[in-house]
Amino acid sequence: KQEVTQIPAALSVPEGENLVLNCSFTDSAIYNLQWFRQDPGKGLTSLLLIQSSQREQTSGRLNASLDKSSGRSTLYIAASQPGDSATYLCAVLYSNYQLIWGAGTKLIIKP
Amino acid sequence: EPEVTQTPSHQVTQMGQEVILRCVPISNHLYFYWYRQILGQKVEFLVSFYNNEISEKSEIFDDQFSVERPDGSNFTLKIRSTKLEDSAMYFCASSEGGLAGGQETQYFGPGTRLLVL
Numbered sequence: 001k002q003e004v005t006q007i008p009a010a011l012s013v014p015e016g017e018n019l020v021l022n023c024s025f026t027d028s029a030i031y032n033l034q035w036f037r038q039d040p041g042k043g044l045t046s047l048l049l050i051q052s053s054q055r056e057q058t059s060g061r062l063n064a065s066l067d068k069s070s071g072r073s074t075l076y077i078a079a080s081q082p083g084d085s086a087t088y089l090c091a092v093l094y095s096n097y098q099l100i101w102g103a104g105t106k107l108i109i110k111p
Numbered sequence: 112e113p114e115v116t117q118t119p120s121h122q123v124t125q126m127g128q129e130v131i132l133r134c135v136p137i138s139n140h141l142y143f144y145w146y147r148q149i150l151g152q153k154v155e156f157l158v159s160f161y162n163n164e165i166s167e168k169s170e171i172f173d174d175q176f177s178v179e180r181p182d183g184s185n186f187t188l189k190i191r192s193t194k195l196e197d198s199a200m201y202f203c204a205s206s207e208g209g210l211a212g213g214q215e216t217q218y219f220g221p222g223t224r225l226l227v228l
Binding site for chain 2: 031032034036042043044045046049051052053089091093096097098099100101102103104
C-alpha cells in the first residue's frame, strides 16, 4: 500500500532556529513529491515540488531534498519566523496519478 | 494573482440530502481535482477530471459522488445522499497541464467545510 508518513507530528521552536521536517514514503515509483503549507481553516499552498529525477529544490528560506532510494524527503526551514507557523504537508504523486498525503507536521514558531 | 475559488465556504445539511459544492478553477487550467480532509485526518484524493471526463478516481469516490463541468468556468462535486461520514473539508484544485510529467503544480481553493447532521 502506498503510504506517506511525516514526523514529528508537532514541533515548537524559538524564532530564529533552523529546523527540519521529515517525510517518508513506502513506494519509490513516484513522479514527484511536494511540500504544502496549510494555515488553520485555509486552503493548501504549494511550497516546493521535487520531480523524481531531482534531488532538491530551494525557495527562499526553504530547501527540500528527495532521496527516492530510501523513500525520504526533508524540508529545511532556515531562520524560522513566527509567520512560518502552520501545518506542513508532504504529498507524493505516484504512477497512478493520485496524490497521497502525509498527516502533516504542525509547526509553532515562538517569538 | 489568479486563484481557485470555492463556494460555499461552509455548508450544513441533513443526512440523506444532496449537496453540490462549487469550484471555479484558474481560467487557463485544463485539469481539475477534488480532495477531502476529514477533521484531524489526512487529505485524501477523490477524483481528477480532464476534457469533460473523469481521469482518475479513488475508492472513496463511489456512486454517491459525481463531478461536472456545467459551463466554461465552474467545476462541481455532487454528493447524492449525504452520510454523517461525509462531513469534511472539501478542496478543489486545478493545474494547467496533466500530472504525468511530474512537474505540474496543483493550485488549491480555500475549501468548503461540509457538516452533515
